[in-house]
């Protein structure tokens with residue numbers, strides 16, 4: 001029952017409400033308790049009160065959220081249970097109002113991924129475009145990327161909590177792009193906070209771009225950007241690092257400048273699953289924000305990783321990693337060659353935007369918008385080569 005959620009007109013998905021405005025409790029239609037409140041749903045609120053039932057019946061709780069939507073929950077009270085303590089009833093209701101769980105698929109034992117949609121950041125963006133997920137060990141869970149908003153992070157957490165009660169010990173960010181990191185804050189809750197882990201350069205990258213990213217997010221998402229904030233890593237990966245989840249180890253690797261200057265990959269040896277972050281795009285046009293030559297070198301190195309299953313930063317999970325990497329390599333090589341060629345022929349940047357990597361257009365989604373931005377970034381750099 002998700003009547004307390006708003007349906008998002010872009011995604012047709014549900015959007016969480018952030019505050020419970022009003023709470024009404026009645027018993028057999030007689031008022032018991034009415035309260036105005038501003039309880040943030042992320043705080044997992046718990047209201048306790050005592051109540052003596054004069055006859056068997058039903059206790060009805062109605063919560064109105066800050067979007068004006070209502071959520072109801074009913075608790076049957078038997079003849080023998082006249083005195084009841086209603087504890088956390090509201091919390092349970094609020095948690096459901098808070099976030100419809102994100103759909104996640106188990107791609108290997110204990111490895112869950114949510115596949116983001118191919119939407120451009122400038123049209124209909126909802127914060128849910130990147131692949132994000134988690135790996136479960138015998139003692140703890142590691143979350144790998146958290147989505148593009150607090151709300152998406154909360155929905156991922158709901159999905160995780162429906163599967164395991166183990167603590168989230170690590171939140172790993174594969175790089176600093178907003179669609180992968182703005183959900184971090186959702187994993188700070190009542191218990192001990194997880195350890196946030198990213199590339200040695202990630203904190204600096206977040207600091208320098210954070211304000212602009214947050215401004216954009218508010219413009220793109222409006223109210224749905226509420227509570228989104230950047231949480232920088234408390235621990236970093238400079239080269240290699242191993243995390244132990246109990247019964248399985250994650251091998252993290254930090255890369256030199258490639259897709260960005262903060263790329264980290266995660267390899268789960270137990271299942272042979274490789275999380276590439278945005279070092280691999282499948283279907284969606286690869287977006288350059290780092291160094292194309294470095295990226296081409298990273299692609300060659302990634303081909304040697306013995307992965308049975310590969311989770312790209314965008315697009316479907318693949319069992320044919322090297323073919324996907326080859327496809328990506330073809331695009332990036334064409335982009336590099338054509339931008340160089342355009343500069344060599346004295347073409348302007350605008351002209352080059354129209355022609356660069358044109359042979360690849362039919363093979364990628366969102367090609368025109370992303371390819372243009374790539375040329376915009378690459379052209380000025382290569383002009384001075």
Ligand SMILES: [Zn+2]
Pocket residue numbers: 175177259278313
């Ligand atoms: Zn990215």
